[in-house]
Structures are given as C-alpha cells and as structure tokens.
Amino acid sequence: MSDAETVMSGQETKIVIAGFGGQGVVVAGNIIARACVIEGRNVTGMISYGAEMRGGTANATVVISEGEIASPVVETPDMAIIMNQPSLDKFEPVIAGGGLLILNTSLVDRRPHRDDLRAVQIAASQIAHELGNVRVANIVALGAFIRKTKLLRPASVEQAIADLFASKKAALVELNIRALNEGMARLVEAS
Amino acid sequence: MSDAETVMSGQETKIVIAGFGGQGVVVAGNIIARACVIEGRNVTGMISYGAEMRGGTANATVVISEGEIASPVVETPDMAIIMNQPSLDKFEPVIAGGGLLILNTSLVDRRPHRDDLRAVQIAASQIAHELGNVRVANIVALGAFIRKTKLLRPASVEQAIADLFASKKAALVELNIRALNEGMARLVEAS
Amino acid sequence: MEFERPTTLLETRTHYCPGCGHGIVHRLVAEVIDELGIRERTIGTAPVGCAVLLYDYFNCDIIECAHGRPPAVATGLKRVLPDRIVFTYQGDGDLAAIGTSETIHTANRGENITAIFVNNAVYGMTGGQMAPTTLLGQSTTTSPDGRGLNHEGPPLKVCELLASLDGVTYLERVAVSTAKDTIKARKAIRKAFVNQIEGKGYSLVEVLSMCPTDWKLSPQQGVDFVNHQMKKVFPLGVYKDRS
Amino acid sequence: MEFERPTTLLETRTHYCPGCGHGIVHRLVAEVIDELGIRERTIGTAPVGCAVLLYDYFNCDIIECAHGRPPAVATGLKRVLPDRIVFTYQGDGDLAAIGTSETIHTANRGENITAIFVNNAVYGMTGGQMAPTTLLGQSTTTSPDGRGLNHEGPPLKVCELLASLDGVTYLERVAVSTAKDTIKARKAIRKAFVNQIEGKGYSLVEVLSMCPTDWKLSPQQGVDFVNHQMKKVFPLGVYKDRS
Amino acid sequence: MADIKIDKDRCKGCCLCVAECPRGNIRMAELLNDAGQPYAEIVDTDNCTGCALCCQMCPDLAIAIGPKKPAPDKAPGSV
Amino acid sequence: MADIKIDKDRCKGCCLCVAECPRGNIRMAELLNDAGQPYAEIVDTDNCTGCALCCQMCPDLAIAIGPKKPAPDKAPGSV
C-alpha cells in the first residue's frame, strides 16, 4: 500500500503522538491540526488526558478528513508518532492494520512486534540534542512524519509553527523549522 | 340539627382552634387529640404554621373520625374555638354550614355575621384571669367546647391534661383541670 | 432633639417579635443611608433568617439571597456595579454557619461592600436552634442541656476570626441593648458605609442583638442577656481598622 | 543513623512529579504513625487534590472524600469511633477554598482529630490555578498577571485564621523545603497525633510544600520558592498550643 | 418639654422604652391596642427632655419626637 | 562511612538530595532509569557520614541508609 493510499483508505486519517509528559506531544498534535486548518481541511484534535494525571505518558490525537469528522476520539490510530518506549508498548496493540509508526529511536529500543505495521525510524531526541535543544525532538519526529506520509505540505507545517510561536522569540520559530527540516531529511525506513 | 347530629353528619369532624401566638391554641389542639387517643378514636392534629412566621395568629386543627382519616388538613372546619377577634375574622368565612363557634368573648367583640352558624360564648380570658393565670384561657374555652359538643368525655380530657403536664408541676395540672371545669360550667349559648 | 422615621424605612409594621433587635438595627442602617444620601444607589441583600423580609421594610433595591450566600451575591452585584453601594444584612446562622466560607473569602478578597451582622446567638427564624454564636451553657432547642464545650465547641467569634485576614478593612462589634450602645452602633455602621463610599474595601459591623422569643425570655430579660452574658463573651470594640 | 521506609508506607512508586513535596509529607506522617504504633487503629481521609491517591501509598484504612469535605467526614468517623485515630490530609484548595467552612467549624468544635494541611500555594491537581494561598504577584493559570491585591485579595493564612478559634488545640506551620525543616515538620506532626491520642482536641499542621510543576519551576527552584518567597508570607512557627 | 408621641398601633409592648427613660416618663397603658398587644404611653409630656433614649431603644420606631420649637426666650443669633 | 543506597528506579531525578548533601556526595548519573528519568547516585560511599539529610529531603524515599554496623573498636557496655 502506498502512502497516498493509506491516506485515502478510510475517509478519516487518525493520528496519535505519544511520549512522556514534557516531550511536546501536545505541541506536535497542535501543529498538525493547525497545518490542516491552513490547508482548509477538516480536522479535530484532542489530548488524551484520560487515565494519567501526574507522571506517566501523554498523548495527543488528531483526526483529518475530507468529509465531516464523526468522532474526535481515536481508538485505532492509522499512524503513530512514538516518542518513547512505554508509548510503543501502549499503542502498538491498537494501531490499525497496515498502520504506520514513526519511532524515536533515541528512546525506543525495540522494533514493533507486529508484522502488519510499517515503521520509520528517526533518532529524534539525538538530533534535537545536536540542534541544541532536546525539547524539539517532537518537531524532528514531525518532520519525519510529514516526509513519510505526505499528509501535509511542509509549507503549511512551517506556517503552523510560525503561528504557534508567534508570540515567542523569533529564534524559537527558526529552531523549530530547522528541527522540522532535519526530521524530513534524516528519517530512516525501517527494514 | 342537634349536637350529636353535627358529629355524625360527616365521617370526620374537623376542628380549628385559633388565636394569638401565646394563647395556647396548640396546647388545646394537643389535648383534644390526646383525649381522642385515650378514647381509641382516629385523630390527626396539625399546626397551621403556614403564612405566619413571627407575630400574627396561630391555629391548630384536629380531625376526628370513626373511620380512616383522609386529609389531616382542615380547610372547612365544622367547629372552631375562636380565641380572639382576628381569628373570628379569618375563620368565620370558611366554617362549614351549620358549624359551631366557641367564642372567647373576652377578646372577641362581635357576633358572627353568618346566620347559618351556631355560636357559644365563654369569657375565657376573663375567667382564666379570675383563676389566677390568663394563660389557661385556652383550657377554659376547651371546657366550653366539650360541654357543648359532647365530642369527648371530660374524663379523657382530664387524663390528657394530666399526661401532657406530667413532667411539670402538679399544681399546673390542677389549675388546668379547674379551668376546664369552669369552662364547662360557664358557657353561654348565644342567642 | 428630633427623632423621625428615616425615609429609607417604609411605614410597614415589622413582623418581628416584641423586643427583637432587628427593628433597631433596621433603623440604624436606614438612618445611615439617609444621612449619607445614598438610598437611590444602594442595593441591599436580604438573608434567610428573621430578616428575610428586609424588602418589606427598606425603601431601596433589595435582593433576597439563598441562606448564607449574601456575600457571594453582593460580590456579583458590586463587581458589575462598582459605583453602587452594596450591603449585606445577615444573621449568625446565615453568616457564621452555612455562609462561613462566603464570608471569609469575600472579606479576604476585600470586596468593597458593607456587612451588617446581627448576632443574636440563636437561629431565630427556625425557632431557636443552636447557632455558632450560642453561648456555652445556653440551652436551645438543639442544645437542650446547654451548649457544651465537648461536643459543640465554644461560640464562634466572628470579629476575632476575621481580624486575622489581611484583606479586611474594618471590623467593629457593637450592641443594641442599651440606648447608648445603639448610638455607638450607628457610628460604626456609618463608618462601614463611608468606607465603601471611599472605596476602602470590606467592612463588617457585628451587632449583638436580642431574640427574646427564642431565648424564651421577656424583652427586658433579653436586653439583660445581651448586657450581662453576651457582652462578656463577645467584647464590644473595634477589631480592625485599616480605613 | 539508619533510614528506612516506614511500614505505614507501601512500596508503590508515587505518581507525584519530581520534587513534589507531597512525597516528603507522606513519609513524615507515615513515620509518625509507625513510631506511635497506631497504624492498625488509624483511619486517614484522602482529599481531592494531587494527594487523592493516598490509599495507594498508605498502609492503613483510608477514605477518599469529596473535595473540601474531609473535616466533615473525619467528624463522622471520629464520633462513631472515638478511640480510633483519624487524620485528614488536605491541600490548600481543599482545606482553604471549597472546604473553608468545614475546616473552621470542625476546628472550633474541637473535634479530636489531626489535620495535615499541605500548602503549596496552587491547585496542583487541576493544573495550576490560583489557590487561596497563592502569593501576591504569583502568576498562575487563573491569575496570569500575578495575583493582585485588588481583585483576588491577599493570600489566606490558615494558621493565623484558626488561631483565633477558642476550640482549637494546636496549630503549627512547618516546611519541607530543607532537611532541617523536614525534621522539624516531623516533630510537629508527631505532636498533632499525640494530642489526638491524649484526647486533647483539634490539631493542625500546615506544611509549606513544593509544587514545581505548577509553579513552572525546576525542583531546585521550587525549594527556593518555598524558602525565599513562601516563608516570608507564611512565617513558620507554633500559632497555638493549648495541649 | 418635647413634642414626643408614641404610636400605639406600632407599639408591640416590649417595655424597652420604659426601662430606658431616665425620667421614668413612660409606662404601659392598661388597654391593648388593635393588634391585641399592650402598649406604652408617655406619663407626662412636659416631663420629657426629648433626650430620645427611648427612641433609640424602641425596636418598632413607635416613638417620634417632633422638631424642637424654637425656644421663645432665646433671640435668634444668641449663642 | 554509611550503608547508603539510592534506588535508581524510585528516583525521579529532582536533584534535591544533591543540593542537600553537606559533603557534595551525590550527583546525577549520566543515564536515564527505566522510567526514562535521570537519577541520583552516591559519589563515594566512604565519604558519606550517614547524616541522612539527603533522605530527609528525598520526596520519593529513594535513599536508604542501613543499620550502622557496631563499631568494632567499642566494646559493648563501654561509655
């Protein structure tokens, strides 16, 4: 199945971004959703703050669709950006068959067990560290994600980043855009 | 219509005792109800604390019946013990046709307007004053009531008084029983 | 000396019992409103308690609140209309039992309102149950053997309690059990309103008041109870003045 | 010196954030329960707040209460079982906002219980809103420009407030922001439990505690915030001791 | 002497004024008012100083004191 | 020297112990623990006085100090 097919297979594309609290998964989800708005597409986003309170993992979900979106709640994501090991353990079992994983290999130390999933690797935390701020690992992974899925235009994502950090320092926007580009450049197709 | 007829005319006999707060109308109602219990009759009692809060008039109602009592609420009393003028003004219009009024002439300065009611007069406050305590005016009026209606046996009423004041001084019981007898003795049939 | 009914008080005869302190407190508040010329921009809050019918007596806008919530209602009113004069009038059950939380937080936020707190050491309206301010040993319908230290605790002293709050501007405890006290009480109430006019924040005047009916005393004994019993436990005076 | 996990504390890893003061307070309470040998007759009340999962950590009977109501629940427990040891563990939102009334009246009734009050100047569990104890100028998610005197009022000082209540036995404010403070805090908590064992009435220990997450500070900065900011506004010490 | 009046129908008979009057100038009437309550009355208007202590104490605003008539023996402007 | 141990999986990496140790005897390890968090480690057990100040401060009870071994040079009953 090609990437484009994945997008079209259902009416809706369901994405989860998962990691530790502090890894910026909510920001990543926010950027995806904003990019959709820029592209005029239907989108819903949601932070699953369900079972966890303090500590534990955090995750954000996004649903993108060309039609009306029924449920903003994602139970079987088509795609997942996995920022750490516990998130892989948690989400691997529920990803839809044929689904896609973007794995932050810096903090994920195994390959998926399921063989009906596709995976892409990116040393996101490592790369972020190289860029001078480990907190942009989320954006690095996001870069890999959009490069792989072609779900969004890089320009929209850049715009979304610029909008989101508009009130903050310009340097921050720049750093994030660099992270995005690194991510797009350095993803590794898993064998 | 004879008194006995009055009692039997409906299944239930509905009585109201009305006066100023402090005139002991609740105590009078309580004694009637207790006397009924002693005689093994069905009875309900109620204090209408409805519209008035502080100040104003107080009234107690009693329903006596040989069968089951439907409503403990009395809207059209068959009999009324009227301890003061405002209570006459208030209750005269709602007494059932052919009903009976016991009027405390010490504080009621007119005769009933309606001609379908019967009235008995007793200078209850005056007599109570003579007995040394104006607060037993209620019992004096009660004496007149039971004498006139024969609804209850004087012995049951005396017993009820004794029970009610059991925890208080014996002198109080005695005073109240004297008041009862005075009331029975000194009622005046209204012309 | 002239003595006339204040225009802020309607002609209506009150429903209060003979010798009840509420009537005096009503007059004092009305006189102060008259004197300050603020009747037409004043909004009062009626409590649930014997004074619930405040609107039958006061010739100004009045809102009747849920039991204990006048401070919250007053907060809403005052925040929307900062240039109006808002006062609460509350009993001890209302202010110091069910409304404790609202009282403390409204006071501490320093809401620019005036609270008139009528402490009669009992729940008047409901027929004489124990109040937070009931004295030790005082018997009520729910403390038939007298309030006890062990189960009910000592009386709650509202002025002392609120005095520790940094947000509060002015606290005074007065009484209406002698003519002299009454004259002083008026001064305190006046000050509590003037503070508000001057934007100085939360003022509360606690008024020791008679409830002869629920104390099961004559009016004269009621006055004596305030003078000889209550004043001992609730000393009169200014508890805070940052105005 | 030996340092072991108290048996009153289960092995479970807590859900608290790194540098959160709750963990320290838990340990202190558990150590005191161990030391006094009362674990098997102690009943704790869990608040709604970050410490809601108290029962996952404490090896004794625990009841989780509605937000702000632990003092009332504790009253019910203690009146039915006067020879058991009952403690409440509450945050500043729980004890000093929604539960103000319950706190004051339980304290004033002199209920023979022990209250552990964890003051971290913010609503931890719900994500950092302003608490009654938030400092002036401290910004939170609901006081984004810093708490202001005008609209929010000054921080509420619980020990100072309760100190005026005649019914209260013992009040002390401590901190867990240095090892030395922690050792002192343990002594205060011990005393608050001993008072109860001896039937002396209501004791409350206020613990200044860190919430680095909602203060948006690192754990170390959190400790500094307690030491340099909070202690100034909330001076440590004994506020009442009638024991 | 003061222009003092007790509104008998407003009076609830609490007697607080009676106790408060420094001149013992108020007493309870023998009769009841229309509301059925005893009421207070001034013993002697001439004996009243107009100190208004009774008014201060009356919970029912039943006592009013009219404006002082300008004392005829004092010329306007004097002290 | 004390029998001090830091449970690395209980440690949440708050560093409060580090700042508290009067001997500068605690540091953060380079690695992350299983929960993905940095953790503290004792620099030198021999340098530890067993004062337990670190333990007093640790919000996660990650630091334990074992019972002091009876000092061999002190005969029981002496002092």
Add this chain to the structure above:
Amino acid sequence: MKILLKGNEVMCEAAIQAGCRFFAGYPITPQNEVPEYMSHRMPAVGGAFVQAESEIAAINMLFGASAAGARCMTSSSSPGISLKQEGISYITAAELPCVIANMQRGGPGLGNIRASQADYWQAVKGGGHGDYRLIVLGPSTLPELYTLTMNAFDYADHYRNPVLILGDGILGQMAEPVELTPYAPVVDLPEKDFVLDGCAGRKPRVIKTLYLRPALELVHRNELLQAKYDKISSELSLFEEIETADAELIVAAYGITARIAKGAVRTARRNGLKVGMIRPITLWPFPEEPFMRAARTAEKFLVVEMSNGQFIEDVKLATACRRPVEFLGKGGGWYPTPEAIFEKISTMCEKSLAD
C-alpha cells in the same frame, strides 16, 4: 399502646429503634423537630448528634459515620436537600448505607414552608451527577412512616445504598397516634465488611469513588452498580392497591397525597363510580407491575401530586402510555382536598360515560 407524635418525631423514634446512632443535620422548616428530637434522644441512647454547620457538612459527616459502621441519618427539606446532591452522589458511588429524609416544602428557591412533592425527580432520577439510584420511600401515614423508617435502615444495609424518605411538610408536621412497635429487621443484614475501623488483624481497606486506571475501570464500576440497581428493582417493589380489579379509572398518587386521594376514592365507590387506586410506596424502584396490569383493564388514569407534574412521567412510562393519563396537581405548596379529587374523578367518569 398508641401515642400521639408529630411525623418528624415518629421518624426519629423509628430511626432510634432501628439502631440509628449517628445523626447530623442543619435546621430547616418544616423538619426542625428532627434535629431537635435527635439532640436529646441520640445522646440518651449513646449515639452522637451533631448540628452541622451546613447541609453539606451533614451529608459528608454521614459519609464518615457510615464508613465507620454506624447506622446513620440526616434530614432536611428541599433547599437543604439540593445542597446535599454532590454528597449523595458520592455516598451512593461509595455504596455506603445511610438514611436521608426530605420533608419537602414549596419551591423553587426559598419558596415557602407548606407541603410539596416537587422534589420527586430530584429524588428518583437523581439530582446529583452520574448514574446512581437512591431507594426512595414515600410514606403516607405516620404509622407507615414509623415502619418504613425502620425498614429504610434495613434496605440501606442490605443493599449498601442510601435510602431516601420522601416526605413533605404535612407528613412532618401532622400528629397522629402511632404504635411504637419494636424493631425487627425485614431483610437480612450482611456483615459490614467495608467498615473502616483501623486495620488490626486485616488488610487496610479503602473507600473511594475515583476510578482512573485502567481507563474503563469506572465503566466497570458503573456496570456493577447497575447490576445492583437491577437486583434491587427485581426484589423491591412496594405499593398499595385499592379496588383496582374492576376499576375503570385508576388514581395514582403517593405519600400524603395518596392518603387524601384515598378518601376521594372511597367516596367515589360509595357513589357507585368504578374507581381504584395505586399507591407506590417505593418510588424507586417504581412498582411497574400493578400499573402494567391496570393499564390492561382500566380505561384511564388520574395522577394527583403536589407538583406541576413529575411523578406523572413515571406513571406514563409504567403504563407504556397505553391509556390516557389526566393530571391534578400544582406546585408551590398547593395540596388537594378529598373533595377536589372526588370532583375531578366525577368529571372524568362522566366524560367516560359520554364517550
């Protein structure tokens, strides 16, 4: 021997007979006799009476007292009961037995202090949040109030569920002779294995209502609660039926209203009208069976209630809307007379004849 007591006192005495040993309440008319009575009787029997600082404190004191194993009770009237709604949801979620009385008064708001039945929905559907159920009892006379109050403690313990006694101002204030029969349990009373009294000799216990992990734990918890509610529904259904067998018109009413309506039904029968009556005693679980039965034989229904129409919805649902249901009721302290009900019955019967 029968003695004359006010309804509020009857209820208290029944509670004490049933072993209630903790009472917390806050004054409110028309139920002030309850805390007043309890304030002297409770200490006399070795129990605890607490005049709470608010209705909220009172219900939460019950939360503790019940957890500590005591039979316990609180009482209030409409506005005060509204304040207890959060507590009621918690106490039901925690499955703590207790008895709550609502002597309803006129509403909404401060209203007045006359009798009312306008808190029916609050009681039977749930004024608090979440899916929960109270067992709701609607006594009609003081002897029944006496018995049902004692039973209430049994149901509460048997099902580990709060029981609400839905009375009203008339029931609380009226006096009637009552035989104070001794207490005897009506259902079996399981050992209270949830009690928190210190963990000596056993594992620590927890009473809680928060269920976070795993994500659907609370859903599971709700399933268990629902299973319990289903069980209660299948086991507990109390009602009184009067001459329904051949009735063309069925009067449906509960509580004091049913007592009054009964008078009207008797009169109607004396006047040859084929009228019967169903009086639910348990308001939840709602006794559906007699209604379903009657819906097959009767032509129409008349609901009488002291509200603007709440109970009527349950009658419609119980009869599956099969028959027309007319209504006689108002809120705000209105109560019907037997005469007014009889008149309504007559009109309805005449109309039937005309049809």
Add this chain to the structure above:
Amino acid sequence: MKILLKGNEVMCEAAIQAGCRFFAGYPITPQNEVPEYMSHRMPAVGGAFVQAESEIAAINMLFGASAAGARCMTSSSSPGISLKQEGISYITAAELPCVIANMQRGGPGLGNIRASQADYWQAVKGGGHGDYRLIVLGPSTLPELYTLTMNAFDYADHYRNPVLILGDGILGQMAEPVELTPYAPVVDLPEKDFVLDGCAGRKPRVIKTLYLRPALELVHRNELLQAKYDKISSELSLFEEIETADAELIVAAYGITARIAKGAVRTARRNGLKVGMIRPITLWPFPEEPFMRAARTAEKFLVVEMSNGQFIEDVKLATACRRPVEFLGKGGGWYPTPEAIFEKISTMCEKSLAD
C-alpha cells in the same frame, strides 16, 4: 477565517462575543480552560472574572451579577454542578438570566475525568428542588458550541431563565477549526426592567423567591412560571433530522454522541440500511414533534447515550412508547465509536428483516 480552538475556549470566546461581562467559576477538570481563558479575556474586555472559593459561591455570584444586569456565566463539571443545584433552583425561581455550562465527566462520586452524559436528568428534570425548568442546549460540534453559546445568552434574556449548556469532557477538550462569526441576537431582547442598580428615578425593586402571603401566593407564582415554561416549550424546539423520511430505524442521540452516531448513520446508509437520526439540540424543551412524526413511520428506535439510560426516557415519552426503543450506552466515561453504533444498527436491521 477559521481558527483552531479547544471546545472550552470556543465557548468562552462565544460568551465574550455575546457580551458576557461577568464570569465566576471554580476549577475542575475537564473544564479548567474556561476559568483560565476567562481570567485573561474578561478583564481585557472590561468585564469581571472571579475565581470563586467554591461552586456554590460562583452560582450565587451570578445571582448578584445577573440582578445587576450583566450577561453572566459560570461553568463547571459534574460534581461542581451538583453543588450548584440549590443556587440553580433559586436563580430560576427569581427568573434571572444567566448561562451555566456543564462539561460532564464520569460519575457518580469523584468518578473520573473522561466524558459522560450522565447528568442529563439533573439538567432537564431538575437536580434542584421545586418545579422549575432550565433551557438545556446540547451542542454537538465546536462550531455549534460557538453559535449555541451566543444564542444561550439571548434565550436567557428573552425568557428570563437560566440556560444550561450540557457539554461533556470530549466537547470541552477537543480542538476543531471554528469561524468566530460576530454576535447577532436571535430573539428579541426585552429591556431588563428587573435590574437592581439603585432606585434613582424609580420605585425600589425587589428580587426574591419567598412567597408566604397569602397562603397560595407561591402556587400562583408557580402558575406563572409554568405558563412561561409552556410558552418556551411552544416556541423553542431545536433539533436536527437526518434522513428520517423513509427510515425504518431512527437513531436518537444528542451532543458529542450524536456527532459520533452520525458517522454510523452515514455508513449505514452507504450500506443500504434505511436508517435516520434525530438529534435534539434543545434538550429542554424536548423536541417532541419530530419524534412523534417518526414514531408513525419508523419501526424502531435506537438511543445512544453516554450514560446508563436517562435520555432514553424522554425518547420513550416523546414517542408515546409506540415503537420499541433499544439502547446503547454506559456510564462512567464510556463513549461509543462509530463502528460500535454501526454494528448495533446492523444487528437491529437484520432482526427487522428476520421478523
């Protein structure tokens, strides 16, 4: 231009656009963004934000703010809304306009912070005491939440009645692009002749809910309120109908559940199943007309709700129990997927064929 906002923020922004200038609230998940948003936006537009010391204080602050003439709002989630019940009864009795939002979470008790619809009865029947009604709106998407929130202020002012926005944790927490259209009133807005702002130039005004004298004054007051509720019922009925005309099966759902169910209905149609849907937007007044109509043509109904069965009773009443109504729902933070609903629909349709 559409912007991406969380539901809680959308609601706040709509309120501000509609002229809301007073907000009081107390934090509770999942609606914390509401006070947080209001704490900075309200002062920015010259309004007042008060973080109340409790939910009870908050609702009573609204009592004052509304009396003072401001458009005002409070917000909370289930346990907090339970605490407001007394205040809600008062504010409705006093006929003070205001807007209250309930972003429902799992219950009963402390429950959890997932989404729920188990406070339906509390909202539409009345969790407080007495006969009163809230206008209850159940938005299903964020654009609708935006519009309905603005409308809520209009309905409140037009009818002098509180309006409750019955949302849930998903609606509050989800983000969706919304066009922030400018506010325009949807009903006419009478002059507020009840406002207490000092009696300069007019007679003093009173706002009260106590009616003691004459004895039936409160009954009369209730009659007036009921007349108003009848008027609202006859005028205000919002709902969405999807392919009901030829539907054999009608799905009934509201709020976020309806949004999810819609997906299932679309799928069903694509699969050739004759399925339609009715989505009440006003939950009170309940839109009976489309249900009555559908009960004539459809064979059966399916109710989907995130509770153990509350909304279903209104569906049964609105259809006069004419058709079988099946149920898909659970309480405690359960929510349906479009797939699960579709499955249920399929089973029901198969059964129909089999019949």
